[in-house]
Amino acid sequence: MLLRRVARPMLAALFIQGGINAMKAPEGHAAAAKPVFDAMAPAVDRAVEMAPIGQRPDDEMLIKIDAGVKIAAGTLLAFGKYPRLAATALAATLVPTTLAGHRFWEETDPQRKQEQQIHFMKNVGLLGGLLIAAADTEGKPSLGWRGRKAAKLAAAATAAQAGAISGTASDVTGRVSGAVHDVGGKVTGSAHDAGGAAAGLAAGLAGIAPAAASSRASRRRADLSSRAGEISADWSRxxxxxQHKAEKRAAKLQQATEKRGAEMQARAAKRSAELQKHTAKRLEKAAPLRDQAGKLGHDVAARAAAVSHEVAHQAEGLAKDARKRAHALSH
Structure with a gap:
């Protein structure tokens, strides 16, 4: 937007110039800012202890750091690069600069005090402009608005899916239980069939085999019967x-669905109550207007009736006068 391209350099020019001047002559700025540095000494010492530096920088170095931030952030703001971050950085540097350079409450000369007060209020106005620039999203939705919009969409989608999940969970539970019972029945029947076939085969072998193989066929038949029983028991387990896992899973799904449905119902009831309360307040506020409108209508009708009566009376008088004049003219 053209307005932003013009306004940002205008706002940043003062900070760039101030940073350059402070970089050229840090001694004078350090002397003026000494009261602020003395007040901020404990905070600076704690920051130095946590920072990977050997000793605390002197006042002139702090002035140069502040000037560098002003020049860099002012340049970024002027060219529209990271404008919100740049405006925030300039706002952070403006506060100590104002407290250090324009302490009007310490001045004894009235004229000097008035000048410093004007400069102080000027910096307050610049701070307000920087805060506006830091909050400017250039027409794009803010993060808060996006979060609220996403929450509303998610709530609507959850409400739409809650009913479907509730019915689907019950259907899945029935299908899984039926399938498990069918599989168990088929496995048990197959195991018994295998056991019977093995027993029949063993009996046939025992009948047609020589007598010497009778004992071997009996042992084989017993092994097959035992194996079939083990398979049947294993598949049954x-x-x-x-079946137990399926029932447990279905119960959890149903419980979660019921809980979510209850939460959505509670939210809907709360929202409905809020809307009803808001509507009642609006209607209550509108009641005096309705009364005033009724009273005004009644007054207008009364005045209209009075005016009509007066006009009719005047018309009747005029008609009498006209008749009298006509009668006088005829004679």
Whole structure:
């Protein structure tokens, strides 16, 4: 936008000039800012202890750092690069500069005090402009608005899906339980069939084999029967375990769905109550207006009736006068 391209350099020019002047002559600025440095000494000492530097920088070095920040941030603001961050940095440097250079409450000369007060208020105005520039999103939605919009969309989507999830959870529970029962029945039947076939095969072998193989066929038949029983028991245990997991999972899904549905219902009820309360307040505020409108209408009707009566009376008088004049003219 053209306005921002013009206003940003105008706002940044003073800070760039002040930073250059402070960089050229840091001694005078350090002497003027000595009261502020003395008041900020404990905070600066704590920052030096946490920072990876050997000793505290002198006052002139602090002035040069402040001047560098003003020049860099002012240049970025003038060219529209990271304008919000640059404006925030300039606002942070303006506060100590104002307290150090324009302490009008310490002046004894009235004229000097008035001049310093004017400069102080000028810097306050610059601070307000910098704060506006730091909050300027150039027409884009702010992060707070985006968060609230996303929350509303998520709430609407959750409310739409809550009913579907509730019905789906019950359907899934029934299907899983039925499938587990079917698998268990089929596995058990297959195991018994395998055991019967193995037993029949062993009996046939025992009948047609020589007598010497009778004992071997009996042992084989017993092994097959035992193996079939183990397989059947193992599949039965697996089926029961799967059924238990499915029922537990379905119960958790149903519980979560009911809890979410209750939360959404509570929010909807709260919102409805707030809307009803707001509507009642609006109606209550509008009641005096309705009364005034009714009273005004009544007054207007009364005045209209009075005016109509007066006009009719005057018209009747004029008609009588006209008749009298007509009668006089005819004679």
């Amino acid at each position: 697996r089926a029961a375990k799967a």
